[in-house]
Amino acid sequence: MTTDTELLTVPQVMKRLQLSRTAVYDLIRTRQLTSLTLSRARRIPTHALTNFIHTRLEQEAA
Template sequence: MTADTELLTVPEVMAYLKVGRSTVYDLIRTRQLASLTVGRARRIPDCALTDYIHRHLEQEAA
């Protein structure tokens, strides 16, 4: 993570991936999508979302 890393909210990730809230939390719970807690809020670094997408694209191509 770098200083210019943007932290996304769960609803932002939901909209980006076009999936539901439970799917995002399942990805976090199963450690497929890295996240951190700020206070009581869950945040996903934009680089973690990019990494998740790249991993899935590589798996689909294999």
Template sequence: MTADAQLLTVPEVMDRLKISRTAVYDLIRTRQLASITLGRARRIPAHALTDFIRTRLEQDAA
């Protein structure tokens, strides 16, 4: 699986962003962070996390 196709779990995103589970789900709920549901599992594509970070950096720079 390539890095672009990698799917991250919520705990992995929590660890990478150093935020709480609730904060990750809030980002998903508000559509700031894209995700997919596989059965009962929520997964975040690695590229979606990268896009989220890039967007936040651009907003902060403006």
């Protein structure tokens, strides 16, 4: 896998964003952070996390 298609677990995203599990799942639930489910496992593509961060930075700058 390349870094563009790497899939992160919720705990990995929690660590990168320094947010709680609930906060990460809220971002997923409100579709601010794209994710997919494989079997029963929730995964977040690295590009989705990058897009989320860029979008938030643009919103803060506006």
